[in-house]
Amino acid sequence: MKTNLNVDVHHLARVEGHGNIKVKVENGSLKEASWEVVETPRYFEFMLKGKHYTSAGILTARICGICSIGHCLASIRATENAFGITIPEAAQKLRLLAKHGETLQSHFLHLFFLAAPDFVGLPSAIPLVDLKPEIVALAQRLKGMGNRICDAVAGRTTHPVSLQVGGVAVMPDKQKLLDLKGELEGSLEAMKAVVELFKTFQIPDFVRETEFVSLKGEKDYPFIGGNIVSSDGKEMPEADYRKVTNEYVTPNNTSKWCKFSRASYAVGALARFNNNHKFLHPAAAAIAKELGLSPVSHNPFMNNVAQLIECVHAAHDSIRLIDEIVKMKPATQTMEKVQAKAGTGVGAVEVPRGILFHCYEYDKNGYIVKADCVIPTTQNNANIHFDMGSLVEKFASAENMTDEKLELLCSMLVRSYDPCISCSVH
Amino acid sequence: MRYLSIEPTKPKVAVFDFTSCEGCELQLANKEETLVDFLKAVEIVNFREVSSAKSDDYEIAFIEGAVSRSDEIERLKKIREKARVLVALGCCACYGGVNKLKNAFDLSTANREIYGNYPKDSMPVRAIKDVVPVDMEIPGCPVNKEEIERIIQHLLLDINYNFPVYPVCVECKQKFNVCMFEKGQLCLGPIARAGCSAPCPTGGLGCYGCRGPAADPNYDEFFEIARRRGFAEQEVNERLSFFGGFNGIAMGVQK
Numbered sequence: 001m002k003t004n005l006n007v008d009v010h011h012l013a014r015v016e017g018h019g020n021i022k023v024k025v026e027n028g029s030l031k032e033a034s035w036e037v038v039e040t041p042r043y044f045e046f047m048l049k050g051k052h053y054t055s056a057g058i059l060t061a062r063i064c065g066i067c068s069i070g071h072c073l074a075s076i077r078a079t080e081n082a083f084g085i086t087i088p089e090a091a092q093k094l095r096l097l098a099k100h101g102e103t104l105q106s107h108f109l110h111l112f113f114l115a116a117p118d119f120v121g122l123p124s125a126i127p128l129v130d131l132k133p134e135i136v137a138l139a140q141r142l143k144g145m146g147n148r149i150c151d152a153v154a155g156r157t158t159h160p161v162s163l164q165v166g167g168v169a170v171m172p173d174k175q176k177l178l179d180l181k182g183e184l185e186g187s188l189e190a191m192k193a194v195v196e197l198f199k200t201f202q203i204p205d206f207v208r209e210t211e212f213v214s215l216k217g218e219k220d221y222p223f224i225g226g227n228i229v230s231s232d233g234k235e236m237p238e239a240d241y242r243k244v245t246n247e248y249v250t251p252n253n254t255s256k257w258c259k260f261s262r263a264s265y266a267v268g269a270l271a272r273f274n275n276n277h278k279f280l281h282p283a284a285a286a287i288a289k290e291l292g293l294s295p296v297s298h299n300p301f302m303n304n305v306a307q308l309i310e311c312v313h314a315a316h317d318s319i320r321l322i323d324e325i326v327k328m329k330p331a332t333q334t335m336e337k338v339q340a341k342a343g344t345g346v347g348a349v350e351v352p353r354g355i356l357f358h359c360y361e362y363d364k365n366g367y368i369v370k371a372d373c374v375i376p377t378t379q380n381n382a383n384i385h386f387d388m389g390s391l392v393e394k395f396a397s398a399e400n401m402t403d404e405k406l407e408l409l410c411s412m413l414v415r416s417y418d419p420c421i422s423c424s425v426h
Numbered sequence: 427m428r429y430l431s432i433e434p435t436k437p438k439v440a441v442f443d444f445t446s447c448e449g450c451e452l453q454l455a456n457k458e459e460t461l462v463d464f465l466k467a468v469e470i471v472n473f474r475e476v477s478s479a480k481s482d483d484y485e486i487a488f489i490e491g492a493v494s495r496s497d498e499i500e501r502l503k504k505i506r507e508k509a510r511v512l513v514a515l516g517c518c519a520c521y522g523g524v525n526k527l528k529n530a531f532d533l534s535t536a537n538r539e540i541y542g543n544y545p546k547d548s549m550p551v552r553a554i555k556d557v558v559p560v561d562m563e564i565p566g567c568p569v570n571k572e573e574i575e576r577i578i579q580h581l582l583l584d585i586n587y588n589f590p591v592y593p594v595c596v597e598c599k600q601k602f603n604v605c606m607f608e609k610g611q612l613c614l615g616p617i618a619r620a621g622c623s624a625p626c627p628t629g630g631l632g633c634y635g636c637r638g639p640a641a642d643p644n645y646d647e648f649f650e651i652a653r654r655r656g657f658a659e660q661e662v663n664e665r666l667s668f669f670g671g672f673n674g675i676a677m678g679v680q681k
Contacts, residue, residue: 013478016448040445040495041546046536047527052661055668058634062524065449065568113455113476124477129465136462144458155629157456158449158568162629169630249544411478422447 003028005396007407011038012414014114014124016066017421021388021410025396033389035414037255037381039425048360048371053079053165053340056360056368061159063373064423066109068159069102069150070351074358074373076165077225081239082345082362083165083338090325090332091167092224094153097321098163099223099349100314101149105157106352107269107307108146110418111194112139115304118412119201135197138190142311145183149318152176167335174326181322184315188283191312195287198308204409207298208390210383211262212271213244215350221272221279221313223350229275231296232261238348241357245374255424257382258374264382267354268417269306270297284313300387301416307352340366353377353420377424380417387413434582440472440484441515442505444498445525445551446491449568450516451475454488457571467578485510486581492518492525493552506558511581514554517567517636521670524567525551530667553670562587567636567669570622590620591641594633598624606632612657612665617643617672638671649677 007023018039024031044063048056057075061068073095080087087095112135113125122128128136147157152172154160162169215222215238216229228244229235236243247256259265274296277285288294293305342364349356354376361370391413395401441451455461455476471481487509493499506512517523528536529550537545554560564577580587590596594615598605606613606627613632615624619640626633652662659678666672 011474013474013480014476016475018443040498041540041548042445042494042525043528043531043533043536043540043548045540046531047524049531052664055664058631059524059527059668062447062449062567065447065452068447068449109452109455117478123479124473126465126470126477129462133462140458140461147456147458155631156625158452160629161626161631164631249541251544254546 005401005406006403007410009407009411012411014117015415015419015421016064016423017419017425019414019419019421021407021414023388023392023406023410025392030389030393030396033392034252035381035385035388037253037421037425039254039421041254041425044426045371045373048368051368053362053366053368057163057165060358060373063375063426064420065158066106066420067102067351067353067423069098069154069157069163070349070356071358072160072163073099073224074347074349074351074356076163077347077349078345078358078360079165079347079362080345081347082343082360083341084343085166085336085338087167087336088333090171090328091334091336093321093325094168094172094334095163096223097318097325098150098153098160100318100321101146101153101157103146103314103352104311105143105146105150107311108139108143110352111304111307112143114418115415116201118408118415138193141190142187142194145180145187148183149180152180164335166338169335171332171334177322177326181319184319184322187315188312191308191315194308195290198291198305203299203301203305204412205299206301206391206394208300208387209298210300211260211265212274212296213260213265213267213379214271214275214355215348217276217279219279221276221317225348228348228355230260230265231271231274234261238357239346241346241348241359241374245357245379247374247378253381255378255381255421258379259382264386265379266300266383266417267376267379268303269310269352270300270303271354272350273297273306273309280309281313281316283316284309287312300413303416303418307418340364351376353418354379373426375420375424375426377417377419377421380419381424384414384417384419432583436467436469437486437581438471438481438484439468439486439488440481440505440509441470441475441488441490442472442501443475444489444491444502444519445494446516446518446523448475448490450490450566453568453571453574457575460575464575464578467582482508484508486513487511488513488515489519489554490515492522493554493557494525494549495547496549499557502554502557511561512558514560514563516569517565517669517671519554520563520565521638521673522551522553523670524668526670527667565619565637565671566622573621592620593640593643594618594620594622594624594627596620597622598627601628603627607651607655612652612661614665616651617645617648634665634668635671636669638669639675645675652677
């Protein structure tokens with residue numbers, strides 16, 4: 001190990017929210033390697049108290065500007081489970097389509113704008129506007145497509161309006177959906193170009209054995225509701241999420257930390273891939289092979305690759321959903337009648353950064369008595385921290401290691417998780 | 427590119443985030459069809475969410491989020507010293523946003539319940555203008571990128587930008603929507619400021635007033651409509667306090 005190394009990153013760039021990295025190697029031994037979340041707390045669980053069920057999804061969407069659709073979906077699912085409501089089939093399909101739109105929007109935002117600059121040695125994607133306009137055009141087109149799906153189905157990309165307790169308020173315009181289908185079909189070729197681009201990226205060679213937690217697919221790659229599964233061989237219903245998450249507070253982080261079978265666990269695209277790869281669309285599975293990702297992968301940097309694979313899956317599945325939705329009769333019901341009642345409900349949804357839980361207790365008039373939200377990045381923060389120690393131990397001894405190179409590696413590690421930090425604190 | 431024989435400037439722009447969801451910053455990277463034009467019209471020199479390049483040499487600073495911790499006050503004051511124009515971006519920066527809902531409860535109780543033995547540093551939420559002078563406020567939760575583009579065009583040509591003074595109802599009617607009250611939903615459309623193109627009522631959701639009040643809102647008549655339609659004071663007041671833009675306005679309270 002090189003004798004002395006020092007990394008001190010205040011408010012890491014190209015991630016959502018505020019976190020710091022500190023690494024210290026002295027006389028060849030590791031003194032400190034930490035990931036600290038310093039985001040200001042907003043106390044959402046407290047804000048939810050006394051709120052009417054119609055406002056819960058609107059409020060919790062504001063936990064996160066990138067995955068607001070995911071939060072809204074987890075929120076309304078928790079409420080529907082508390083009230084004992086089953087939503088119409090059309091609404092289920094529309095919600096999944098909105099979910100796919102968000103996955104595409106969020107993953108491509110991360111892959112092109114947040115992660116890719118590290119692999120091409122740039123501070124951001126902005127210089128690419130002049131250097132590589134063809135890459136920017138790809139990014140615009142694919143991320144834009146995700147946003148257009150969200151706009152059409154949820155009424156808006158950031159902070160959706162049509163996803164409501166009972167179903168989806170408005171059936172999207174048929175012609176708009178067919179236009180999107182055409183766009184999705186065309187995007188499959190564009191995604192192949194992204195795969196070629198990713199083949200040129202040097203993914204750091206690093207593994208640390210990790211427990212991966214996600215929803216469990218029964219017949220399909222899972223996105224909304226179902227059982228929770230861990231790569232350590234445990235399974236339980238979504239209502240028992242607290243037995244998995246075991247949140248605890250640490251002195252240096254405004255985000256809580258989580259642990260399940262080990263000191264920490266990971267959620268996100270790589271966890272979903274590791275636990276549910278057999279349900280991927282064949283085209284997505286083929287790309288996994290092409291990019292050298294095989295289950296179970298314990299390399300956190302491969303989360304980038306897993307996100308790209310999920311984009312291909314989401315595009316194919318969106319085409320299927322649109323085909324099914326446009327065949328429905330014009331007057332197809334998309335909203336179920338809602339009757340508030342006292343009770344507790346949990347909603348688990350696989351959002352871009354991993355499994356998300358909302359849990360609400362309601363009084364008989366439909367006002368929230370108690371609320372709990374466990375966010376994907378909250379579940380990842382401890383794992384990022386422990387990965388960092390391992391990463392430094394492995395790479396600090398490399399020849400020609402410098403503070404700058406180590407800073408880049410540690411930053412890339414955090415970015416691989418695509419953390420949503422303000423979300424994790426909420 | 428010249429317009430009315432004026433050569434537009436290419437200002438150095440910085441974007442900073444405080445207590446928020448960072449969704450308004452994200453809007454700057456959205457509307458992909460004109461993103462390249464947008465990136466060419468300004469010079470982005472500091473924007474932590476999308477770039478690790480950092481410069482303290484900027485003319486326009488966009489501030490997303492509200493202030494809720496003492497270190498944010500210091501950070502904000504330093505930005506104010508450097509920026510020629512300071513713009514509050516989005517509802518949290520303009521009014522405190524949903525974050526402000528926390529001002530209604532006892533913080534030490536919340537801290538104990540959520541963080542147990544390790545309470546975190548926090549203070550009542552304040553809008554940006556309550557901490558430093560603000561040159562322009564762009565409302566919305568989130569902000570509307572089309573409006574941002576219009577504002578940037580005005581800033582580049584040094585022309586004053588006028589926000590709409592009329593209420594959301596005007597834009598909602600232009601979309602041929604059935605009134606949300608007719609659908610049995612509460613809606614702040616009659617008193618909330620437009621400029622958003624009414625996405626919420628169009629998508630089947632009554633307005634929550636994220637852009638604050640329209641000019642000269644007729645609150646008395648609005649409360650009368652809400653009462654006639656059977657909405658309870660609690661529900662109306664929850665809606666009015668949701669985004670922090672209707673400070674001090676409440677149904678059932680004598681002015």
